[in-house]
Structures are given as structure tokens and as C-alpha cells.
Amino acid sequence: MSSLMADRGESQAVARPQRPKPASAEQRLSLWLMTEAVKMDLGSIVEALGHRLSAFGLPLDRFTVSFSLLNPSLLGGAVIWRPGKPPEFSRYDYARRDLGLYERSPFKVAYETGNWVDIDLRTTPDDAYGIVPDLKAEGIAHYTAVPMKASNGDNFSLTMATKSAHGFSDEQRRLIRDILPALSVVTEIKLLRSTFQEVLAAYVGRASSREIIQGTVHRGQVTKVRAAIFVSDLRGFTHLSTQLPAKATADVINRYYDIVVPAVEKHGGEVLKFIGDAVLAIFPVADRGDSAAVLSALDAAREALDTVIEPFIVDEREIDIRFGIAVHLGNAAYGNVGSGDRLDFTVIGRDVNVAARLASLCSRLGQNYLVSEAVAKVGRENGRLMCEGGAHEVRGLDDPLSVYVPDATDLNPEADDGVSQGITFVSPI
Template sequence: MNASELLEINKWLVDGARSAPTPSQMMAECCERLVRAGLPLWRVGVFVRTLHPEIAGRNFIWKPGAEVELGTVDYQILDSPEFIASPLVIVFRQGLEVRARVDDPASARFPIVEDLRAEGVTDYLALPLVYMDGFINASSWTTRQPGGFTEEQVNAIRSLTVPLARYIEIITLRRTATLLLDTYVGNRAGERIMGGQIRRGHADTMDAAIWLSDLRGFTALSDRLPAATIVEILNLYFDCQVAAIRAHGGEVLKFMGDGLLAVFPVDEYLGDEAQVCSRVLNAARESRAGVEALQFPNGEVVERFRFGVALHLGNVLYGNIGGGNRLDFTCIGPAVNLAARLEKIAGRLGRTVVASERFAGICNGDWSDLGEFPIAGFSKAERVYGLHDEAPPAAHA
């Protein structure tokens, strides 16, 4: 081992691995430099747990002459027999180092050893990567060197775990902050907050198509069914909308009980209002079909669910609103208020999709003129449009 080169690699990690702008590039450069310094690495893995509602963790795998392989794992893997029998479980749960020499009979307790043997690996080392608060991630290091790693080489790997853990911790914290913001406020709002728009009053105006929806009969439903069932229903109901909204370029800003507020910024499409509105209408049709087919998880249809969505196009104020140090990143303005009023009209008319005159005039969607309605808080009545393919029910929910 070249001790001076090893020291330089440690310093490079402590300094933030500046020559490698991404985690994958850091992983590749670090491993290649270690090999040049005399460490006979074959396969190196870094396994990082994440704070994400769907992803349990991410892994980065390096092998000589290949691109760093990136992967994600879901929460189901944590209960799988393969994971439970892995040396990494000991690292994650106990924070202990695990070594498995392929020629050592004691290593046979780990099923992975047979896979390593077939790959020509002679030694396997799993080490914890410990954050400042004690949170543990894991790394694995293998070699094909006859006889496995020497003690000097093992000590060299151990010396890397602290600076490597610091680097990963910083990157992970930044990524976690971004993911949490995306999860709770949406990706565009998250980008603005991460960019420094965190003070009350930081706001911009933008032209956007506005989506405001509501589940029909939710209050009565809540009275009849257990709370846990209501939560399941709401999650399934929102799944029918969120996927369609995001697929068509929208961003969900807020869940309000059974209500949902989303925006589709016009400036994302070079000012093409017709294209944006067309995407919104497609999302509304997909959501309608999804809600109509909604069933409980056990497959028994309890009742036919209905929802209403109001579509409008206008200028909104988009930014931080709140009191003291408790803020919300949302949008407000007369256009949002009008969408809220239209959604209530949709309920009175027994319609699923209604649109303002401005939205329907821009979006070619085979609209029916439903008439003119007074709007609370607005000086002028608003002409409301519904879809031709939707016949109102005889009795409203």
C-alpha cells in the first residue's frame, strides 16, 4: 500500500471530493485511486438508507472497468430471506464489522459466500458508515487476491470509512431535504425553497391552469366507516389523481382533507396555453376513470365513488404565506378563489368535470354550456362548462 496516496485520498474525501461532482463519480474515482495505491479491490458497494415514503435505500456498486451501478430498494426487501441472511443486516442493526473469507468454514453461514466464490472473490469485508448522530449505513469491500485482504489492507479500508461517511452524510442530508420538500410541497416549490425562497413575502406571479377537486359524499362516508378505512380510501382516491396530474406536467400543491389543489404552469410550455389546458383535461379524464373504478383493497366494491374537479386558467401568486416561522408554499389569488367556487357548482350540478369560460374557450374538449352562475365574492356571473360525454345523475351525491 502507498501510504502517502492513501492519505491524499482521505484528504480528498474530507475536502468534498471536488473533482467528482456526483456521488457516482466520487465512487468511481475513489475506488480507482485506491487500486492505483495498491489496494486489490474487486467489487465495492455503498448502501445508504433513505427517508422516502417508497424507497428504503439506494446502493452504489463499483467494479473495475465498469460504470458505477446505481440501484434502489423498496421496503419489502427488508423482510426478504436474502436480506435477513446478509452480513449487511449485522452492520445496519448492530454497527459491527463483518468479515467473510471465502475459504473459512465459519463464513458459510452467509449465503452470499457461495455467490462470491463463483465470482472468484476470496475475501469480503462489510463496514459501518456512521453518521454524526449514530445513524448507520453500510459498505462492502471484496477482493480476488489469493489469501484475501492483508491486515494492512483491511486497516487502510477502515481508515476510509470516517471521511467516506462524512461525505455521504452531507450528500444524503441535501438529497433528503430535497426529497422531503418534493414529497410534502411538490418539486417546483421544493426547488424554490432550496434555492433560498424561505421568507414570508417571497412570492412570484405566474400564469397557470388550476385544478381544484373534491370527493363527493366524504362527510357521510366518514360517519359510516372506520377511520383506518377512510385513510385507505383517501390514499386510493388521491392515487387516481396525483399520478395523472404529474404525468401531464402538473404539481400538487396541497391536500385539504378530501380536496386537492394543483397547478399546471403555463410558462413551462413557452406560453402555449392550449397545450397546457389540453394536458390538464387529459389528466382530468384519466382521474375520472380511475375514481369510477375505485375499489377497496380486498376487491369488494363498497359504493361508486364520485369526485368533482374544477378547471380554470389565470394568474396566481405563488410563494410563502403564513404566520411567524410557520409558512406554507402555496398559491392564492382570484383565479384560485374562482376555481374553488366552480368546484362547488360542479357538486350542485352533479358533474365530475367543469371548466370556466376561459379554460373551455382555450381547450377544445367538446364542452356543453351549463349556464351562467353568480359567484360569491365576484361582481360578475361566470359561464360554466361541462363535458359532452358526461351525463349528470338523476340524484346528486
């Protein structure tokens, strides 16, 4: 028995641990993309990847990741990295969609064929692709567009360019090919979150979208907000909508929105919703105080009302775009209302109703700009002229509503106490 054990022991070789092979460049890059890069924003990812690829020997002078966007004003975007420079963000405006930029780009060929597009700038004519003159001006000798595909079918791409006459070697191209799956996954993750944020902001506003993303998604989940409440109302839209073709009607209301919304956003307001032909916005008081919020709202209203509106002709008929703006200062409940899984993120409360009634008085009294007593008080304290317009009965309020016309210097130029008296309201025609 012992001899058997001895013979058996002698016949067994001692196994030595094998030293693991060092990870290849593509394995190291793919691991970095899936573990470290996924925690970064897309701009930082492109910049860091550009540095890493250069360290592995790629002669990169320009490296980009391009993508389409689900955004009301943008078709797509790109992050562009160049050695020694911070990443550059390029945008492709929706308004330029008819200029043929995509039709003349290497991306179109790459997306439609699924193949890499290699361009030797030394032999490529300027009119081959729209980007060729810019690349030549940058001193680029070789340019490659590499298509990538998201899991939902959306297209995005990687491009690499070099000033080297030798271009990119087969080994360097193989490295790019091997890391594409990891890069595609990470890019898609970043774009999905960005798309979610952009689409949500387009429909509920940026401040509301931030609240929702942070978890304010349950009915009745509201907070109290004090704000200057801004309501704008388009005049005669109901009549226009019965007289004009559907597309012309949409063009009219969009032109009106293009006047009011930029003014609100420029002065720090948040457009919460479009209610038919009305715009509801708030200028939150927060930590800056009543005066700052009210003055911002007044400045936004004045800027919108002073905008020069180009003539709008439909079927040889000139459309007059007229609107009224009302501003009130008060408190509201800000958050979710609705039923079941269908919610609306908005502001509600008595002071919101007061602002809406002020807006209706604009039309009834033939004025394009009215504010409440609370706003007039703040305005006067800050040197703004406020002309008294009396108290008026309005639906839904027990007491008459006192109104004021801001900046009404033409009504009583001699007033020096911030209050002008004796407005004669004219009913609208």
C-alpha cells in the same frame, strides 16, 4: 570577545532542512475526500474512490456505499461501482419492507454488532444471506460489509467485493479502516442535503422545494404565475369519515390520492397541497404557452377519471371512490404566506378561488369533470369537444360562473363545432 564568538560559531552545526516524508495512501485518500470529493455528488465520489482504491492495489470488482433514506416511498439506497462501468443506483422500496430483505442482509449483522462482516463465497451456503446467490452469480469470491456511523446515529455502510481467491490483505483492510472517518463525514454531508431536498419535496412539491432551497423563504416573497389550475375533490368523504374506522378512512383517501397524483405528475403538473380531501395542482404556462398547459391539465384529469378503481371492502362494505375534477386557466401569486416563522408555500388569488368553486359545482351539478370558459376556449381551439353547461351562482363570486364539460361526446354526438348544447345536470344522490 572575538575568540568567544569564534569558538561559539565553530561549535554550531549548520541545520539541514529535513525532506518531508511522502504522504501515505490513507493520508492522500483522506485529504482527497475532505477537499475534492466533498464538492462532488455521491455517485461520482463512489466511482472516483473505487478507481483510486484500485490504483492503490485493492482487487475491487464491486464497491458500494449503502444508506438509509428519509423518503415516503424508499427505505434506503446504494451507489454500486464496478470497474469499467458507470455507477449504478439501487433503491430499496418502502412497499417491500415486509419481505425480510434487511433481516437477511449482512448489513443487519454489521449494524447490530459494529463489526465488519466477511463472507467467503466459496464456503458460504446460498441461504446464509439474501445477497449470496447474486454475488456468486457475479463470480465474487470474497465480500466484506463495513459499518459506518453518522453523527446523528444513522447507519450507512461500505461494501467491497473481489473475484480474487486471495481476498483482501491486512494492509488493504487497514487502508479502508483508516479512510473511514473521512468517508463517513463526506457521505453524511451528501445524504443530509439529499434528505433535506427529498423531505421538502414530499411535503410541498418539487417545484416549490426548489424555490425554497434557492432562498424563497420570507413572508410575502411571491411571484406571479400563469397556469392551468387543477382541483380534485373526493365525493362523500365527510360522511365516510364518520362511518369508517380511522385507518380505513386513511386508506380510502390514500387510494384516491394514488389515482390523482400520478396522473398530474405524469402530464407535467405540480401537486402543491392536499386540502383535506382535495388536491390542488398547477400546470405552469411558463414558456410553453396557454395551450400546452391547458391540454396537459385536461389529459391528466381524463387519465385520473378513466382509472379503473379496484373494489375497496371495509367490514363487508364496498366503498365507492368517486371524485370530481375542475380545471381553470388564470393567474395566481405563487410563494410564501403565513405569520412569523410559520409559512405556507402555495398559490393564492381570484383564479385559484374560481377553480375551487368549479370543483364544488361538480358535486352540486352531478358531474365529475368541469372546466371554465377560459379552458373551454383553449380546448376548442385544439379540437377538444366542450359541452356548455350554463352559468351558475357560486359563493364568493359576483357574477355567475360559466361551466363546460370536456369530451362530452355522448351528450350530443352530432356536434361538429367543438361545442355541444343542452346538458341536463342531475343532482347527485
